[in-house]
Amino acid sequence: MRTIRRHVTGALTAAAAALLVAACGSGTPGQSADEEDAGEDGAVVLEMWQDKFSDADNAWYKEKVEAFNAAHDDVQIRLTVVPGDAWDQKMKAAQAAGTAPDLYTLNYSEVLPRARNGELAPIGDVIAADGWEDLEERFLDAVTEDGERYAYPMLYEPSSLLFYRADLFEAAGLDPDAPPESWDDLIAAAAALKAAHPDIVPFQTAQNGVELSWTTWGLQVNATGHLPISDDWSTSLASDDGYLALLETYQRLAEDGLIAPQALSPYGDAAPLGEGKLAMQASGSWAISQLLLDYPDMIDDLRVAPLPSLDGDLTKPTGTLGGWSLGVDAKSDHPEEAAQAISWLLAEDVDVVLDYFKDTNFTKFSPRISVAAAIAEEDTSVNPWLDVMTERVVPYQVLEPTYDWAVSLAFGTAMEKALQGQDIEEALTTADAEITKAITDLDLAARAGS
């Protein structure tokens, strides 16, 4: 009897031990940690995560990763496309389990916060000096902390443009060649469009707190000359009276019924415009690509202009230059190989990256001087609004801020309160208090970039 009990106890202990070992092993079911790192021929396997972008973007990543794998016997990349709405939780869970990908896509506003938190490996020494020298200075700065480089920039794109229907403008008695330059002009145009086309929503922009948080960074600077937190992240500036005009403008749009009470699509999606449900829409340059590919019949009736400025001065920022880069996880077992893969994909052969801009119809810009020069040699007529972006938008926009999301969300919530018809001054007072709390709770001043 004692022997049987010992056997049972032993079996249970073994089962428990097996569970513990399993819990400490691979993050991929049915695969051990060792298997993940080694390919069939002993090649190093790099896990790469890519945000899910448009079909054209995704196709470029797939094609270039396959080309990389074909060109390298000793290093192979395993690409995973992650939907944007699942990215944060998937990444956090992977980081917690120690199974974060070796390299992944990062937007510029993420790079320095992640670098300061020790999440990214420095890659400055692995990528050749030529690669770094080829970058525009402002994008080099966007990935540099204390003289060290933490990601390699791939592209940038204006996040705020005004798309409008020329045919509807004409029918409403508006000049399609003279788009609104101030928000008062835009409101007047929207009112005229509403009167002429009662079945079409006159205007759409970001209309919920989260989207308002990041899509209005440029307008926040437009309104006051600064963001709602001081440059050293020590003081909230949300109570600046200059923001009243911005919130009043949004409130007027809602009160006058010039925007739908519920947005017809997310900020980044131009489908309602392509489907003829909207007369004007604020969105980023990526929407051009979507409209060119999905709604070619609508292109002749569409126009693109800079998003209006509060006072009509279009040399002031009204949006940001967002964009994407690739970085290496600080806990990667193969940081050097991962950085070399980034170099191959983004920093070496101009043609590799040039294909990306061709595939996306030249609706985005390259931070690499040599690639930008190569684009200038191409026939870019597929994007009829490239000149508008190049000459009237890009030079005046600001880069995305790198402070904590809580600060952006506090201001975005104030904007949403304005849209919901709540008291504007109170909304800004609350935002000011929330930003002040975030500064204290998160010790932001100590985490401010150098």
Next chain:
Amino acid sequence: MTVPTASLPPGAAVGSERRDSRRRPPSRKDNKLAFLMLAPLVILLGIFVIWPMVYSAYLSFFDWSFYQESRFVGWKNFSNVLTDPQFRSSIVRSLVFALMVVPAILVISFLFASLVKAVGARLGTALKVAIYIPTVISGVITSVIFLLIYQYSGGVLNWFVGLFGMEPQAWIADVRTALPAIAAPAVWLGLGISALIMLAGLLDIPQSYYEAAELEGANWFQRTFYITIPLLKNIILYLLIAGFTAAIQQFELPLIMTNGGPLDSTLLPNLYLFNHFRTDTFVGTSIAGAFLLFIVLGSISAVIFRLLNSDKAVDG
């Protein structure tokens, strides 16, 4: 079945206790076997519940980011959560949400179970299958279905209210309607299992009680309020606690349908924690918040128990 003490001979209960006290204590061998049989469950519980809870409690006192040396911060994470108006209002909102969802589920389930009990077996089976279908549909699918229903442009509900001359409404983008709008699918999702449990409780009540009451001239309301509901007390208690706990922890519907908006009007505690988990650089806040939510849920369950007092049913 509870045997009334009065029906026993005098001294029987005392005698029974005396006999119990004379009984030999269980042998050590039996204890060991019991522990052995329990061991797998205890080990699994230890690995997947107890240890994570203990470790989480420990971590809630640290700034923890997976990449930096953890920094002990004492009660800071707890005080950050408790002083965050967003967290406090999410708790209050979850109670309002539960008050919208749970009573509605209980009332509809009761009416439905009464209907099923009253109709023939074949129709009853068809009704049971129909009411159970939402239970096997995932919350994600339900969210998408109701999103289509609530859509401002081209939504089914706006088409329907348009038939009565009403203007289209922004059901999930208006602070006044957003919470009720996500409560409706929560009721729909919770109805199936509640109705079947309620039906099981109804069928468990002896028919003789109703026959006796009818002979005494009791009408439907009297039979319902003096027989049915008192005898369903434990069922109602279970459904109340399970319903409140589930409603307060509702996560999928606000995440997919509204992402907590507009203006946090659908931000429930779990979504608050999830948002902090996915966006905060340090995860101490979400862990501390989860512990505080645990306390809230435990307190609510205790209050419901206290108010309703779970009794063993006095049945036939």
